Amino acid sequence: MSRSATGMLGIAARIAAVLAVGVLLLSLLVGVAPNLDTRLVELGERWWPGYAKDLREDPTPPACSVQELEARVQACGAVPAVPAAAPSGGDPFGGEDPFAAADPFEGEDPFAAAGPVVAQDPFGGEDPFAAPAARAPSADDCQATAALLERCRERHSDHQAILAQLSPGVQRWRRVELAVASAAAWPWWRQLLVLLVLGGGLATTVQRGHIALREPRTNAEHRLAQGAQLAAHLLLGISALADLAVQRGSEAELEDPVLPWLWALGFGLLAVVNCWHLVRAPTFEQGARGSLARLLMVVPLYAWMVVFSGAYFLLVERHASGQAIYLHKFAQHPSIYLGVGLYVGAGMLLSVTRVARLGFAVLEPWKLPPTMLAWLAGTASALPTAYTGASGIFVLAAGREIFGTLRRAGASRRLALAATAMSGSLGVVLRPCLLVVLIAVLNKQVTTDELFGRGLLVFALSATIFGVVMLALGRGRWRPAAPRQALPASLRAVLPLLPHLAAAVGVLLVYRLLLNMHVNEHTAALVVPAVMLAVVLVDRWRARAAVAESGMEPELPGLSLSQLAVTTSGHVGALLMLMAASVGLGGVVERAQLMESFGHSFGSPMAAMAVLVVFLVLIGMLMEPLGAVVLVSVSLAGLAYDSGIAPAHFWMVVLVAFELGYLTPPVAMNHLLARQAVGDEALVEDEPQDSFGQRYLHVLVPMGIMAVTLLVVAFGPLLF
Numbered sequence: 001m002s003r004s005a006t007g008m009l010g011i012a013a014r015i016a017a018v019l020a021v022g023v024l025l026l027s028l029l030v031g032v033a034p035n036l037d038t039r040l041v042e043l044g045e046r047w048w049p050g051y052a053k054d055l056r057e058d059p060t061p062p063a064c065s066v067q068e069l070e071a072r073v074q075a076c077g078a079v080p081a082v083p084a085a086a087p088s089g090g091d092p093f094g095g096e097d098p099f100a101a102a103d104p105f106e107g108e109d110p111f112a113a114a115g116p117v118v119a120q121d122p123f124g125g126e127d128p129f130a131a132p133a134a135r136a137p138s139a140d141d142c143q144a145t146a147a148l149l150e151r152c153r154e155r156h157s158d159h160q161a162i163l164a165q166l167s168p169g170v171q172r173w174r175r176v177e178l179a180v181a182s183a184a185a186w187p188w189w190r191q192l193l194v195l196l197v198l199g200g201g202l203a204t205t206v207q208r209g210h211i212a213l214r215e216p217r218t219n220a221e222h223r224l225a226q227g228a229q230l231a232a233h234l235l236l237g238i239s240a241l242a243d244l245a246v247q248r249g250s251e252a253e254l255e256d257p258v259l260p261w262l263w264a265l266g267f268g269l270l271a272v273v274n275c276w277h278l279v280r281a282p283t284f285e286q287g288a289r290g291s292l293a294r295l296l297m298v299v300p301l302y303a304w305m306v307v308f309s310g311a312y313f314l315l316v317e318r319h320a321s322g323q324a325i326y327l328h329k330f331a332q333h334p335s336i337y338l339g340v341g342l343y344v345g346a347g348m349l350l351s352v353t354r355v356a357r358l359g360f361a362v363l364e365p366w367k368l369p370p371t372m373l374a375w376l377a378g379t380a381s382a383l384p385t386a387y388t389g390a391s392g393i394f395v396l397a398a399g400r401e402i403f404g405t406l407r408r409a410g411a412s413r414r415l416a417l418a419a420t421a422m423s424g425s426l427g428v429v430l431r432p433c434l435l436v437v438l439i440a441v442l443n444k445q446v447t448t449d450e451l452f453g454r455g456l457l458v459f460a461l462s463a464t465i466f467g468v469v470m471l472a473l474g475r476g477r478w479r480p481a482a483p484r485q486a487l488p489a490s491l492r493a494v495l496p497l498l499p500h501l502a503a504a505v506g507v508l509l510v511y512r513l514l515l516n517m518h519v520n521e522h523t524a525a526l527v528v529p530a531v532m533l534a535v536v537l538v539d540r541w542r543a544r545a546a547v548a549e550s551g552m553e554p555e556l557p558g559l560s561l562s563q564l565a566v567t568t569s570g571h572v573g574a575l576l577m578l579m580a581a582s583v584g585l586g587g588v589v590e591r592a593q594l595m596e597s598f599g600h601s602f603g604s605p606m607a608a609m610a611v612l613v614v615f616l617v618l619i620g621m622l623m624e625p626l627g628a629v630v631l632v633s634v635s636l637a638g639l640a641y642d643s644g645i646a647p648a649h650f651w652m653v654v655l656v657a658f659e660l661g662y663l664t665p666p667v668a669m670n671h672l673l674a675r676q677a678v679g680d681e682a683l684v685e686d687e688p689q690d691s692f693g694q695r696y697l698h699v700l701v702p703m704g705i706m707a708v709t710l711l712v713v714a715f716g717p718l719l720f
Helices: 003-047 051-055 066-078 139-165 168-184 189-206 219-249 258-279 292-297 301-316 322-330 334-351 355-366 370-380 382-387 391-408 413-422 434-442 448-473 483-515 524-550 561-591 605-622 625-635 637-642 647-662 669-678 697-719
Strands: none
Touching: 003 051, 003 168, 003 189, 003 334, 003 483, 003 524, 003 561, 051 139, 051 168, 066 139, 189 258, 189 334, 189 561, 219 258, 219 292, 219 301, 219 322, 258 322, 301 322, 301 561, 322 561, 334 382, 334 391, 334 434, 334 524, 334 561, 334 625, 355 370, 355 391, 355 483, 370 382, 370 391, 370 413, 370 448, 382 391, 391 413, 391 561, 391 669, 413 669, 413 697, 434 448, 434 625, 434 647, 448 647, 448 697, 483 524, 561 625, 605 625, 605 637, 605 647, 605 697, 625 637, 625 647, 637 647, 647 697, 669 697
């Protein structure tokens, strides 16, 4: 490829990276704005009492007029006093009772002095319906007017007091606080998600980084991969335009006319990049041989899903806007998928630090056998896996370091790869995993507390089974290090980690004290990236200090800022494009009513569970978990409930089945991500071995561990 072509692609990748990273930063800032605004109001109330009620806006002057009310009160001074009580039987308005006589019309006319009856009140006095100027105020009117005057004076006094409090300091604070309040009411979350998907997708497409089973090695494979992506992007763009035409032709008001244009323009731009790649193909090694199987495997997974979904909607349903409808459904939960992007960013920050290396250095003095070190690596990775939202993100972030540590300890490449893939599986049931949050959002029958409570038991079970398998694989003589020597060395290895721990705790305290935010499943996506940024800064500061002390260049796994942004946006785009395509594929299953063929129940919980386990593993093998949760929620969940399976039990089975599918060929997503993190050293299939079990140990061991866990979780509660 020419330098000009390479330069143009590099510029496009950097522009896409700026867009994607900018959206992530904006999401982070806007996400904490509600908590920040609440804290600013609290501080304003503490420093200027009454801030929350009176000082956040300019006070409105009272509508009443003191001068007018004073004039009315003064007019009341000429009115004669009213007797305390009217004479018994007399007119309550004063004078003789006109109805006292048997015939009120006999004798002297009681109204004669008052003039014509037409112009006077029959009870004496002036006409009450005459103009106010023509009627003298009564004593009650005067008392009410005096009360109004008093209240009006109080209102004007309060208004002047508030104006006196509006000092320049209050006004400056108010401008900041109201700006934060306006950010807290951010209404464009779905637009942000669409920009993140398209910006990340552009970065991934430019870098040819979409997730596939194999990387192209020949021109034919490259053309097929790019052609499939071109078809996918054109199908999505055409569907978005068809959806816009349908909305314009409808009498209903457009829900969001911007989104179809964003989708259409974005996918059109991605299609242009695919055309560029087809015209400017890279140079491949001479002698590389392909096959039909490889041709099928080089097509990115999301492209397969989109092409299949598009063919169904166009050819079967003749519904051109079908895929766009499911893109809108994908965008209905923007906080979930923006959280995925933030977690990916946190994982990439972790990957450029020495934290994983320093953590494994604490274990090295004990000279553990490779199998036990693999178990420790897998179980210790459960917590960061949970805090990075989805299993694949942590594998990308720390997979290379886990693999390298196990190799240095003497593990075979297959065992190291198995442990690396497993490192992203055990923590999916732990708080605050994003997958569990989505389940609770879509299914009101369960709560996050209930699921995470059961998840602890599932984690303990899977970790135990993992340990038993590693002990069985590690049979043989093992001479552990003497505690007298290993413990001091291990404690010394902890010291370099203390500054990183202090930075993380400091950020958590800032969030707690300044924003009143605790780290839980709802806030972790907003907290973890800030924590990792502080850890990166401390790690670089400690590295520079080591250089100053020793004069030696430190071995850092870091990237430059621009490289980190491009890499992060590429991973974000690859994952989100796969998730969006999974939602569309789930829509095909939903609209084709494939699950309705099984009826409303299976008769017994045991029979239902047997069938559901098979389906759930197949779904986990073919779809990304977040998209698969959407499909299961609308198709299989009701079937499970009707068959007598408790909702919390069912969703625990779903999580474990998905993780088994994530480790099972032909896709085996965790293995794909592990290969992507480790590099060429993870290509172990061609390494000769004596038996089938030894050759595929890296796949069979994780599958066996999660399969046993799934059987116990699925059928154990039904038996007992």
